[in-house]
Amino acid sequence: MTAGIELRDVSKRYGTDPSAPLAVKGISFEVPRGSLTTILGPSGCGKTTTLRMVAGLEAPTSGRIFIDGQDVTTLGPAQRNVSMMFQSYALFPHLDVLGNVSYGLRMSGLGKDTARLRATEALHNVGLVGLDARLPSELSGGQQQRVALARALVLEPAVLLFDEPLSNLDARLRREMREEIRSLQQRLQLTVAYVTHDRSEALALSDQIIVMDHGVVAQRGSPQELYEAPASEFVAGFMGEAMLFPARADGGGHVLLGPLSIPTRQAMPPGPVKVAVRPEAWHVGPPGHGLNARLAKLSYLGSNYEYTFETELGPVFVVSPDLGRVLSIGSDVGLRLGAHGVSVVRAA
Numbered sequence: 001m002t003a004g005i006e007l008r009d010v011s012k013r014y015g016t017d018p019s020a021p022l023a024v025k026g027i028s029f030e031v032p033r034g035s036l037t038t039i040l041g042p043s044g045c046g047k048t049t050t051l052r053m054v055a056g057l058e059a060p061t062s063g064r065i066f067i068d069g070q071d072v073t074t075l076g077p078a079q080r081n082v083s084m085m086f087q088s089y090a091l092f093p094h095l096d097v098l099g100n101v102s103y104g105l106r107m108s109g110l111g112k113d114t115a116r117l118r119a120t121e122a123l124h125n126v127g128l129v130g131l132d133a134r135l136p137s138e139l140s141g142g143q144q145q146r147v148a149l150a151r152a153l154v155l156e157p158a159v160l161l162f163d164e165p166l167s168n169l170d171a172r173l174r175r176e177m178r179e180e181i182r183s184l185q186q187r188l189q190l191t192v193a194y195v196t197h198d199r200s201e202a203l204a205l206s207d208q209i210i211v212m213d214h215g216v217v218a219q220r221g222s223p224q225e226l227y228e229a230p231a232s233e234f235v236a237g238f239m240g241e242a243m244l245f246p247a248r249a250d251g252g253g254h255v256l257l258g259p260l261s262i263p264t265r266q267a268m269p270p271g272p273v274k275v276a277v278r279p280e281a282w283h284v285g286p287p288g289h290g291l292n293a294r295l296a297k298l299s300y301l302g303s304n305y306e307y308t309f310e311t312e313l314g315p316v317f318v319v320s321p322d323l324g325r326v327l328s329i330g331s332d333v334g335l336r337l338g339a340h341g342v343s344v345v346r347a348a
Helices: 047-055 097-107 112-125 141-153 171-188 199-205 223-228 233-238
Strands: 003-013 022-032 036-040 062-067 082-085 159-163 191-196 208-213 216-221 243-249 254-257 260-263 271-277 282-285 291-300 305-311 314-320 332-337 342-345
Touching: 003 047, 003 191, 022 036, 022 047, 022 062, 022 191, 022 208, 022 216, 036 047, 036 199, 047 062, 047 082, 047 159, 047 191, 082 141, 097 112, 097 141, 112 141, 141 171, 171 191, 171 199, 191 199, 199 223, 208 223, 208 233, 216 223, 216 233, 233 243, 233 271, 233 342, 243 314, 243 342, 254 271, 260 332, 282 314, 291 314, 305 332
Parallel strands: 036 191, 036 208, 082 159, 159 191
Antiparallel strands: 003 022, 003 062, 208 216, 243 254, 243 271, 254 260, 271 342, 282 332, 291 305, 291 332, 305 314
16 A cells, blocks of 8 residues: 655755754655554654655755655645644634635635535534634634644645644643544544654554654654563653663573563573663562562552652652552562563663
8 A cells, every 4th residue: 555655765954054963864654544653752853844844844855755655855835735733723813713724725716615615514523513603712722723623624635744733732632632633533544644742642642653863763663562662762761751770681581680580572692781661560569579679759649659669779660550558658568570561672
């Protein structure tokens, strides 16, 4: 199947000085047609620059960009059949909801009645009914977000691009809107590239996640692959809270972490490695079983407890959902590791 989006060895340098650093450094990836790929990374990693090159708002310094199998590297935004939704929404303040959504259709030469009909259908698709005559200033943040989404969808683009679209919303609205975007993407079989720095958003939305770091692709794969099997220390830390411990591979399929022996997914030569452990991977048991630990700090968060234990490995942070058994400061316990949330990674 033709990829919805494909980048082949794409680089971007701002300015004309050939010695200036590259913002994006020879990246290649595909977004399968009808799927949602999130480009995830910290500020300055090149993710928004990458999205803007796909949209045609920036020209790559080198490399090729394809949309639905067509080379669009030299084409402008209007020739690419893409819609982009920005963080600011960029709604026209003087136009009502229906006018904002139908604007692109009218500019493309569609008749007024047909444009209104398609705009009304797009508003229905995003759950906005009965607000056609309101101005953006009369809408909540979530409603403005839905108007911007309807405006992007109404053009029926081959590719839909999102640049940090939920960052202006509160936590509850972010959750609702990411569910809305995912539902629409799956129902309409849209090809979507979605930029965010929020790993929870990426995990909840994506078929594929591409983690970028300093202009390169650090790792790509399914949400589960990146969370449970990060390829590097950077990816392990960025995909969620993780503590990294020095350990040693024994050459026989195990890694030794203090008194704990961890089976490896693949063979590795003997020598020093690092183990990334998620807070939820630790199981708290009686002392003498596993890693001996003494409780130094605890916090109650409603749905779980957060514990910090002192151990021979140093401080160990643990999240426990066991609300029926509350430990007290100074308690001695044994810590063991579960099958999930533990990864052997290469050092940064």
